[in-house]
Amino acid sequence: xxxxxxxxxxxxxxxxxxxxxxxxxxxxxLVADDEPFIMHTGLRQMFSTILEGVKSIIDPSTVRWIGFxxxxxxxxGALNDxxxxxxxxxxxxxxxxxxxxxxxxxxxxxxxxxDQELLQTGRHDLRFLAxxxxxxxxxxxxxxxETERTLFCSDLFFHPGDPVPLTTSDIIESARAAILAGLxxxxxxxLPYTPLTExxxxxxxxxxxxxxxxxxxxxxxxxxxxxxxxxxxxxxxxLGTSET
Ligand SMILES: [Fe+2]
Ligand SMILES: [Fe+2]
Numbered sequence: 001x002x003x004x005x006x007x008x009x010x011x012x013x014x015x016x017x018x019x020x021x022x023x024x025x026x027x028x029x030l031v032a033d034d035e036p037f038i039m040h041t042g043l044r045q046m047f048s049t050i051l052e053g054v055k056s057i058i059d060p061s062t063v064r065w066i067g068f069x070x071x072x073x074x075x076x077g078a079l080n081d082x083x084x085x086x087x088x089x090x091x092x093x094x095x096x097x098x099x100x101x102x103x104x105x106x107x108x109x110x111x112x113x114x115d116q117e118l119l120q121t122g123r124h125d126l127r128f129l130a131x132x133x134x135x136x137x138x139x140x141x142x143x144x145x146e147t148e149r150t151l152f153c154s155d156l157f158f159h160p161g162d163p164v165p166l167t168t169s170d171i172i173e174s175a176r177a178a179i180l181a182g183l184x185x186x187x188x189x190x191l192p193y194t195p196l197t198e199x200x201x202x203x204x205x206x207x208x209x210x211x212x213x214x215x216x217x218x219x220x221x222x223x224x225x226x227x228x229x230x231x232x233x234x235x236x237x238x239l240g241t242s243e244t
Contacts, residue, residue, distance in 0.1 A: 001046065003053040006165035008219045009148040009211050011124065015053035017046055018162040024216050025162055026074055029152055031145065032057050034122025035064035039143060039152040040215060041078035050078070051085070060085055065111075065119065067092045067126075069154035070137030071101040074215065083108045092119060094130050097139035113141070123147060133192050134200040144207055151209040151224060155190070157231060159217035166211075167218040172230045174217065179238055193239035201232040 003017045008029075015028045028050055029039040036058055042050050054060045063086040068075040076091070083089050083106060091110035093102050098112035113119065115130035124147040132138045135155040143152045159174035182188055209224035220227060 001049050003049050004165065005053050005056055008166050008213060008221070009145070009150045012145065012148060012150055012211075012213070013053075013057050014165050014213065014219055015050055016165060017042065017049055017053075019043075019046075024158075024160045027213070027215050027217075027219075028053075029213050030054055030057060031121060031124055031126070033124050035120075036062055037065040037067060037119070037121050037124070037126065038063055038082070039213065040068040040075045040154070041066060041082055043073050044077040044081065047078040047081045061087065063089045065090060065092050065121065067119075067128075067143050067152075069131075069135070069142055069152075070140040071097060071105075072137070075154070076102075079105070080107050092128070094128075094139050094141040096130075096132070097141070100139060115141075119143070129203070131196075131200045131204075133194045133196055135191055142204070144209065149208070149210040150213055151204065151207060151211070152213045153204070154215050157212060157214050157217060157220070157227070158190075159214075161217075163218040165219060167220055168222050170227075171212070171214075171218060171220045172227060172234065175231060176234045176238075179234065183238075191235065191239065193235055197235060197240075198232055201228055201235070205229045205232070 006014045008014045011032045013030045026042050031037040095112045098110045102110040113128035117128050119126040127144045130141045157175040159178045205225045205228040212220040
């Protein structure tokens with residue numbers, strides 16, 4: 001495997017690895033600031049590949065913050081590998097994430113973030129948003145770079161294949177097709193539709209982000225508010241009324 005690096009916003013690099021076995025991209029993001037921030041580590045088996053990508057931008061040992069949405073292998077599987085090569089690095093995650101997983105799992109104590117807490121990395125202000133069960137996991141949260149108006153949105157808008165790094169055209173149709181295709185597969189019910197879903201997505205839409213940084217699929221530059229509201233409508237239509 002090899003990775004492709006693309007700057008999707010100022011100081012913000014998408015490090016993309018297409019995994020042929022899964023047929024999907026695993027995208028990590030680096031905010032190359034005074035205190036470099038990585039948004040999700042990728043799978044542990046991908047660590048050396050992603051490390052090469054980060055090395056092409058900064059000295060990896062200077063990484064200061066490692067954020068992720070929820071506790072899964074593609075979000076934080078390589079967390080301890082990063083903590084070993086970056087002596088000042090610290091995990092940043094939700095309070096729930098720290099309490100139920102990361103305090104025990106990580107080889108260095110995490111910095112737990114409350115909802116709306118600010119993480120300043122130098123030029124960039126990253127706002128942490130606790131989003132339980134969005135996209136999934138009660139520990140879930142997302143980071144919003146208020147400086148560049150980039151929302152790191154984890155598994156939201158998931159779409160498969162190896163698409164372009166950044167698109168200005170519609171991502172909803174790809175996301176909708178992936179949600180429908182997934183309903184009958186072994187990974188069905190990855191996005192739970194809960195009483196919290198609609199409110200959380202409306203809150204994300206209200207940010208009026210300019211860029212959506214997706215873990216799986218193309219990043220999007222454009223009317224993110226519209227895209228998120230459209231995603232909320234798709235989830236409600238497809239999942240909100242399904243019988244369980
Ligand atoms: Fe996930
Ligand atoms: Fe993921």
